[in-house]
Amino acid sequence: xxxxxxxxxxxxxxxxxxxxxxxxxxxxxxxxxxxxxxxxxxxxxxxxxxxxxxxxxxxxxxxxxxxxxxxxxxxxxxxxxxxxxxxxxxxxxxxxxxxxxxxxxxxxxxxxxx
Amino acid sequence: xxxxxxxxxxxxxxxxxxxxxxxxxxxxxxxxxxxxxxxxxxxxxxxxxxxxxxxxxxxxxxxxxxxxxxxxxxxxxxxxxxxxxxxxxxxxxxxxxxxxxxxxxxxxxxxxxxxxx
Numbered sequence: 600x601x602x603x604x605x606x607x608x609x610x611x612x613x614x615x616x617x618x619x620x621x622x623x624x625x626x627x628x629x630x631x632x633x634x635x636x637x638x639x640x641x642x643x644x645x646x647x648x649x650x651x652x653x654x655x656x657x658x659x660x661x662x663x664x665x666x667x668x669x670x671x672x673x674x675x676x677x678x679x680x681x682x683x684x685x686x687x688x689x690x691x692x693x694x695x696x697x698x699x700x701x702x703x704x705x706x707x708x709x710x711x712x713x
Numbered sequence: 714x715x716x717x718x719x720x721x722x723x724x725x726x727x728x729x730x731x732x733x734x735x736x737x738x739x740x741x742x743x744x745x746x747x748x749x750x751x752x753x754x755x756x757x758x759x760x761x762x763x764x765x766x767x768x769x770x771x772x773x774x775x776x777x778x779x780x781x782x783x784x785x786x787x788x789x790x791x792x793x794x795x796x797x798x799x800x801x802x803x804x805x806x807x808x809x810x811x812x813x814x815x816x817x818x819x820x821x822x823x824x825x826x827x828x829x830x
Binding site: 601632634641642644647655657687689691701702703704706707709 | 746748750755756757758759760763804806817818819820821822823
């Protein structure tokens with residue numbers, strides 16, 4: 600157990616639907632990062648939050664949004680889902696904004712859009 | 714923009730032997746961090762080893778060591794005494810030393826390592 604908890608582990612939904620992925624960072628970590636892993640795009644950075652505030656944005660689609668709550672857990676919202684959104688979504692956390700010692704990753708949420 | 718390249722999509726090694734996975738990167742920055750992550754079939758991303766660019770000494774973690782060549786922008790991973798549990802996808806990753814929008818980890822496309830008994 601890495602200490603980063605992601606729920607649900609698996610999600611199957613239809614095109615056009617909206618889903619919410621949840622991440623609880625490791626205890627004491629203030630930074631949360633979201634990554635998407637797909638077969639054709641590899642591991643892509645989506646967005647980072649630090650202590651409730653957005654800090655960096657990557658190739659995140661406008662249909663996707665995220666937030667970090669006062670208790671530091673984060674949610675990634677994916678709407679108007681398309682087949683191409685099927686992927687493994689990782690959350691990672693680190694103690695500070697930078698990740699000098701690398702990030703601690705959760706076990707991911709496998710999203711399948713049918 | 715920084716890029717990370719892993720030119721070996723797949724590698725195979727015999728149990729107890731040594732294997733080296735290659736990684737090259739491109740950056741104009743002088744300070745940065747490099748990482749190797751392991752992703753076994755469970756899909757969990759596990760940090761294997763890290764290297765600070767300002768350190769000339771190569772990082773070592775038990776059976777895992779790196780060969781960091783800053784001028785050549787090369788960062789290879791050597792696994793000694795390979796074990797069946799080493800079978801996994803290995804990702805090389807880069808992160809800028811500086812914060813802000815460059816906090817993100819930039820990953821290579823991965824090398825799938827098979828360990829033969």
